[in-house]
Amino acid sequence: MNEHEARAAVLAAIHEVAPDVNTERLDANSRLRQDLELDSLDFLRLLENLAQSTGVSTPEEDYADLTSVQRLIHYIAAHS
Amino acid sequence: MPSLGADMEHGKVVEWLVKPGDYVHRGDLIAEVDTEKTVMEVESFEEGIVAEFLVDLGETVPVGTPIARITGTPADGALVPPKAAPGATPAVQPPLESVGHATPPIRHLAHELGVEIEHLHGTGRQGAITRADVEAAAERSAAPAPPAATPPAAPTPTPTPTPTMGRVRSSPRARRLAAKLGVDLAGVRGTGPGNAVTEADLRAEALAAPLSASVPERGAAPPSDTAAPTAETATATEAAERIAKLRRAVGELMARSKREVPHYYLSTTIDLGAAMAWMQRINSERPIATRLVPAALLLAAAAKAAKEVPDINGFFIDGVFKPSPAVHLGVAVALRGGGIVAPALHDADTLALDQLMERLRDLTVRARAGHLQRAEMADPTITVTNLGDLGVETVFGVIYPPQVALVGFGRVVSQPRAIDGLIGVRPTVTATLSADHRASDGLRGSLFLARIDELLQKPEKL
Known part of the structure; x- marks a missing residue:
C-alpha cells in the first residue's frame, strides 16, 4: 500500500470514529489526541477499523509513536 | 414521559x-x-x-x-x-x-x-x-x-x-x-x-x-x-x-x-506497574478488537471497591442516604462537539474484565451516537470520570445528584517511585474521590480509594 492509499484508509477510519471531523480538509499534522480529541477507546476503534481495511494489526508497543495523522499514515504504508 | x-x-x-x-x-x-x-x-x-x-x-x-x-x-x-x-x-x-x-x-x-x-x-x-x-x-x-x-x-x-x-x-x-x-x-x-x-x-x-x-x-x-x-x-x-x-x-x-451537596475531596497516587504489565502481556496475544485499555481496569477496580464500601454508592433523596445493593457505574463520556453524558454500566462489579471492556466500548459508541436507553441514563449509583485519557493528571469531579460520589482518574504517567528502598520509574495514576459528606466521611472515602489501589495490584483478579 502506497502513501496515497494509506492516507485514504486512515481518513476513512477517522471518519468512522469521529464523524464530525472534516477529513477532506484535515491537516495531516493534526495530533490524534490533542487536536482530534480521540480518547483511548476511539484510538482502539481507529486501529481496529484500519486492521479491517488494510490488514495492518498494530501491536500495543507501537501505540506511543502513533501520535499524529501523518505518523499513522506512514505507519500503515510501511506495514501493509 | x-x-x-x-x-x-x-x-x-x-x-x-x-x-x-x-x-x-x-x-x-x-x-x-x-x-x-x-x-x-x-x-x-x-x-x-x-x-x-x-x-x-x-x-x-x-x-x-x-x-x-x-x-x-x-x-x-x-x-x-x-x-x-x-x-x-x-x-x-x-x-x-x-x-x-x-x-x-x-x-x-x-x-x-x-x-x-x-x-x-x-x-x-x-x-x-x-x-x-x-x-x-x-x-x-x-x-x-x-x-x-x-x-x-x-x-x-x-x-x-x-x-x-x-x-x-x-x-x-x-x-x-x-x-x-x-x-x-x-x-x-x-x-x-x-x-x-x-x-x-x-x-x-x-x-x-x-x-x-x-x-x-x-x-x-x-x-x-x-x-x-x-x-x-x-x-x-x-x-x-x-x-x-x-x-x-x-x-x-x-x-x-x-x-x-457538601463535597469533600480525597486524592491518592496508585502504582500501576503490575496492572500495566499484566495488561500489555494480555494485549500482546490478542487482536485489536479484544484488547483492553487502562480505563477498563480502573473502572473494574472502582466498581468492585464501591460494592465493598456502600457509603459512597447510592442515592441521597429527600434527606436520606440510601445505599444501593447494586453497583451501576456511571461512566462520563465526553461528546464530540461538547458536553458530557454519564450512562451506566449496569452491575459493573459483577462483570468479568473482558465483559466490562466490551460493554464500555458499546456504551461509549452509543452515547456518542445518541442511542442510549432510559435505564442507562437513570440508573447510575456512582460515576467515574476518566479525563486522564485526554491529558490531565488529576481531576476532582462534581457529584451528579442524587448520587453521592464521583471518582476521577487522571492520565497514566511514568513517575519515580520508591519500591523496597530503591527508586524505580513506574506507571502511576492519580485517583480522586469527590464524595457527599451527608452520606459518608473521609475515613470511608479513604477506605474506598485504598481498596481501588489494592485491587489494581492484582489485575488478574479483576
Missing part, C-alpha cells in the same frame, strides 16, 4: 418503535425520546396492547406526561391516565374508579412502601392488585412520572404517601411565586385547604427539588422548547442548539450539586 436523569425536565418523542395494536411486554423498547442531552430509547413499563399515542412526534412535553395508552386486555380499562390538556397539570395518578383486591403479602408491601392500595388500579387477574402495581405506584408517588416499575436492582426512591393530585389548586399569588422559584406546580403536594399548594409548599419544594432525583427542576427552559422542530434533519443550527441545551442542562445540574 419518564425521567431519564435527575436533570431532565422535558422530552419529546422523535420516533415510535411500536404502533397501535402492538402487544408490548414490560421492558420492550417503545419509543426514541430526545432529551436536551441525547436521544434515548425508552421501554414500556407496562404489559399490554398499545391503544394510542398521546403525544405527537416532535412535541416537547414535561416529564410525567403520559405519552401512550397501553391497555392490559381488551376488557381492561385504561392503565395510563388520559393526556393532560396543554399547559395543564400532567396527570400522574392512576384512575381511581376501580378498587381492586390484593393478597396479604401485596398489602404488606403496599404498607411498607406507603402506597394506598384502595387507590390502585389492579392489572392482575380480575383486577387484582399485583406486586408490580404497588411498586409502580410507589415509584409514581415519589416521582411525577408515568407508571414505572422499579428495576429490582435499583433502589426505590423514598416513598411518600400517595398525594391526591389531578388538578392543582393554587392561588394566583402562589402561581406567581412558583414561576419565580422555577417550581412546577404539578410536582408539588399541596398542604393548604383542599390540598391547595401554599407558598410554604413552594418554598419547601424549591429547596427540596435540588436534592431529589425524582422531582425535576423546572422553569429554566425557554419557551422555544415547546415549539422545537422534529429531529429528523439535524442541521448545523440544530446541532449548535443541541450543544447549547446540553451545556445548559449540565450547568444546571452541576450548579445544583455545588449548591446543595
Whole structure:
C-alpha cells in the first residue's frame, strides 16, 4: 500500500470514529489526541477499523509513536 | 414521559418503535425520546396492547406526561391516565374508579412502601392488585412520572404517601411565586385547604427539588422548547442548539450539586506497574478488537471497591442516604462537539474484565451516537470520570445528584517511585474521590480509594 492509499484508509477510519471531523480538509499534522480529541477507546476503534481495511494489526508497543495523522499514515504504508 | 436523569425536565418523542395494536411486554423498547442531552430509547413499563399515542412526534412535553395508552386486555380499562390538556397539570395518578383486591403479602408491601392500595388500579387477574402495581405506584408517588416499575436492582426512591393530585389548586399569588422559584406546580403536594399548594409548599419544594432525583427542576427552559422542530434533519443550527441545551442542562445540574451537596475531596497516587504489565502481556496475544485499555481496569477496580464500601454508592433523596445493593457505574463520556453524558454500566462489579471492556466500548459508541436507553441514563449509583485519557493528571469531579460520589482518574504517567528502598520509574495514576459528606466521611472515602489501589495490584483478579 502506497502513501496515497494509506492516507485514504486512515481518513476513512477517522471518519468512522469521529464523524464530525472534516477529513477532506484535515491537516495531516493534526495530533490524534490533542487536536482530534480521540480518547483511548476511539484510538482502539481507529486501529481496529484500519486492521479491517488494510490488514495492518498494530501491536500495543507501537501505540506511543502513533501520535499524529501523518505518523499513522506512514505507519500503515510501511506495514501493509 | 419518564425521567431519564435527575436533570431532565422535558422530552419529546422523535420516533415510535411500536404502533397501535402492538402487544408490548414490560421492558420492550417503545419509543426514541430526545432529551436536551441525547436521544434515548425508552421501554414500556407496562404489559399490554398499545391503544394510542398521546403525544405527537416532535412535541416537547414535561416529564410525567403520559405519552401512550397501553391497555392490559381488551376488557381492561385504561392503565395510563388520559393526556393532560396543554399547559395543564400532567396527570400522574392512576384512575381511581376501580378498587381492586390484593393478597396479604401485596398489602404488606403496599404498607411498607406507603402506597394506598384502595387507590390502585389492579392489572392482575380480575383486577387484582399485583406486586408490580404497588411498586409502580410507589415509584409514581415519589416521582411525577408515568407508571414505572422499579428495576429490582435499583433502589426505590423514598416513598411518600400517595398525594391526591389531578388538578392543582393554587392561588394566583402562589402561581406567581412558583414561576419565580422555577417550581412546577404539578410536582408539588399541596398542604393548604383542599390540598391547595401554599407558598410554604413552594418554598419547601424549591429547596427540596435540588436534592431529589425524582422531582425535576423546572422553569429554566425557554419557551422555544415547546415549539422545537422534529429531529429528523439535524442541521448545523440544530446541532449548535443541541450543544447549547446540553451545556445548559449540565450547568444546571452541576450548579445544583455545588449548591446543595457538601463535597469533600480525597486524592491518592496508585502504582500501576503490575496492572500495566499484566495488561500489555494480555494485549500482546490478542487482536485489536479484544484488547483492553487502562480505563477498563480502573473502572473494574472502582466498581468492585464501591460494592465493598456502600457509603459512597447510592442515592441521597429527600434527606436520606440510601445505599444501593447494586453497583451501576456511571461512566462520563465526553461528546464530540461538547458536553458530557454519564450512562451506566449496569452491575459493573459483577462483570468479568473482558465483559466490562466490551460493554464500555458499546456504551461509549452509543452515547456518542445518541442511542442510549432510559435505564442507562437513570440508573447510575456512582460515576467515574476518566479525563486522564485526554491529558490531565488529576481531576476532582462534581457529584451528579442524587448520587453521592464521583471518582476521577487522571492520565497514566511514568513517575519515580520508591519500591523496597530503591527508586524505580513506574506507571502511576492519580485517583480522586469527590464524595457527599451527608452520606459518608473521609475515613470511608479513604477506605474506598485504598481498596481501588489494592485491587489494581492484582489485575488478574479483576
